[in-house]
Amino acid sequence: MDYGANSVWKELGRPKSLRQQVADQIINALALGHLKPGQRIVELELAQNLGISRAPIREALIQLEQEGLVHVVPYKGTYVMDLNYTGVWELYTLRAVLEEFAIRRVMESNIRDTITSLWDIYDKMIEVCNTGNKLQMAELDSKFHEIIVRGADHEQLYRAWYPLKYKYMFYTITIDKNYSSSLEIVVKMHEKLIETMENGEVEKAVEEIKSHIIETGKLLLSQVADHGI
Amino acid sequence: MDYGANSVWKELGRPKSLRQQVADQIINALALGHLKPGQRIVELELAQNLGISRAPIREALIQLEQEGLVHVVPYKGTYVMDLNYTGVWELYTLRAVLEEFAIRRVMESNIRDTITSLWDIYDKMIEVCNTGNKLQMAELDSKFHEIIVRGADHEQLYRAWYPLKYKYMFYTITIDKNYSSSLEIVVKMHEKLIETMENGEVEKAVEEIKSHIIETGKLLLSQVADHGI
DNA sequence: TCTTTGATGACTGTCGACAATAGTTATTTA
């Protein structure tokens, strides 16, 4: 794989630790599908590609391990996370639980700003929908849900949800070969959800976001059944 | 604070990385209340206390940061997590959500083994209840709930729940001055919950575990109101 | 042929030293 030699150094004005820059790079490589599930990451190799020493690399990998994005085996090596069918499905069932909680809290309090932000994302989705760029759509979808979770104003919830974001984005990119075929449906689901929220229909909103998440998960996993994970 | 000089070296037969040993030590110190919220952790000091270099210390701290147990500020330092009233309350509301999901899954499938394990913990609780050892009771309580979450057989759920365990144990030890006064009540709640599970009453079990968690949280936070956090 | 043993190479784990940064105190300057 190619991270681009020394690319971490661009725009190095403020003292952002190399560790964080490396972690961001790896997350990016993951989200863009430049790293494959189960693939080994060799510290020295990565360090040389980035033109830095191994210490910040190791620290970045440990950070990512806690987020579940890589798996560090003592004295053996670091591997890109590798979820099986069940593991991917878990991402969606857990998201359904967390986001149900999130949307209840949002609708109890913080609804105005949240809805404004959601419409913003929605507008961008409409644009991207035409281009058919599935990577951009995955990012927007992820942002959409992140807004809801952040809107819940519950730090522990956000911390629990956050790692799921990268994982499901990763698998969306990695697995889904025909995402474009369902872009319109997904956009419609989001539109409907915002409207329900605007109408203040809590229980309906809960059902919609849950079924939206579960449907998305099933859609993704149907690709697996067709093409293998 | 005193971690005991070179104490990480005892029983060093198998190649368990120093990083993990250090992380375990710190977690232990947290759970035992040897570290106070907001307290600074100086790498070199800790390294010298343990008789090792800073590298594994740093890596352990980064690992713990991702679990939310410490807060690493770039170029400034590492601080023991410091939750305010709201933050502690969040631990319990999120736990209620996660453990509701967990218990539903347990009761759908894995109930036999889980209940056996729960009764085991319950028996130990009875014993400890008489001694009034609040640290042991907090550990047993934590184990009790961990069994339920693990019984759900849902790795992503467990990963989301796991960091909460240390946090609420930490604050239980740190905050609660009169835990012993309510030991019996807590034990009774657990007994009732197991019986409900045995009877297969899903919705009742859900309500019980939710109210059990929420009540425990309220109880803890009432101490805060009295004595400050 | 199959297992065991022992070298070899590649990689991870740990270390001590140095560089970079933030906070503090001392010094200059108006």
Added chain:
DNA sequence: TAAATAACTATTGTCGACAGTCATCAAAGA
């Protein structure tokens, strides 16, 4: 005196080197 600036100190961030561990493969023995 008070503000700005310049050392100084404590601590974190990064580096290169070395030690420890694992996997591989060849040689030896059954």
